[in-house]
Amino acid sequence: MDPDGEPAADRRPVPGPPKQPLTQPVPLPRNRSEERIEGGGASHRRRRRRRRRIPETAVVLVGPMAAGKTSLGRRLAKDLGIPFVDTDAVFVRDHGAIAEFFAAHGEAEFRRIEAEIVAAELARPGSRIVALGGGAVLAASTRAALRAHPVVLLMTTQEAVLRTANLARRPLLRDDPDAWGRILEERRPLYEEVADVTFRTDRTTKDQLARRVSGWIRGQARRSGGPGGAA
Ligand SMILES: Nc1ncnc2c1ncn2[C@@H]1O[C@H](COP(=O)(O)OP(=O)(O)O)[C@@H](O)[C@H]1O
Ligand SMILES: O=C(O)C1=C[C@@H](OP(=O)(O)O)[C@@H](O)[C@H](O)C1
């Protein structure tokens, strides 16, 4: 199960013919600087060859609730052979279920702890995939920290979300599923501010999506010429 209680095996059927091209990456202009790791012995060079073309930092998945950040993140990490961290899972491990926490302590307290967890995860070095909760970008400190990371925005539609997602585990949707679209519009500028690239998750299979996003991640390392980008 995912931290939000999604059954691991559930799949989203693809409805009708696509109205737009499938999962086209949409590059967003951003200037990034990354440090090159130099030196090290033979074993370091071997490790580096194995890891080359994967950024040696956290690649971060952001996007609205139930866009697929957790499930795609886990899949990408497996395919790329690097660790996966879901910041909601860290929250649940330390503080219990998110819906219950919202009810007992309120959203503001959730956001405060969420920002701390995200800061700690982004500060760790090394290649990793990190999936954030949908509202993590509300914190200015998180948006600032994301500037040092490749950030993938996953987008979907309310229709797709209402068809597949476990709303009971998402306190902001539980009593008002239609809030999804309104919340997305409020947050859209924040997602666009932090994202380097956008993929739609509602018009392709999970396999295709994983291939395209992992291709972008490898290309990102090459383009950066930074860690993992130059062998
Ligand atoms: N690429 C995808 N195609 C179809 N369904 C997906 C895809 N990614 C996720 N899902 C489904 O959407 C729901 C929400 O996924 P999840 O990974 O928990 O999203 P998030 O972490 O963004 O909230 C789950 O039911 C999941 O199986
Ligand atoms: O968008 C949000 O405000 C939230 C998204 C959830 O994560 P997912 O985006 O993984 O569903 C979870 O962090 C919490 O329920 C709040």
Ligand SMILES: [Mg+2]
């Ligand atoms: Mg998630």
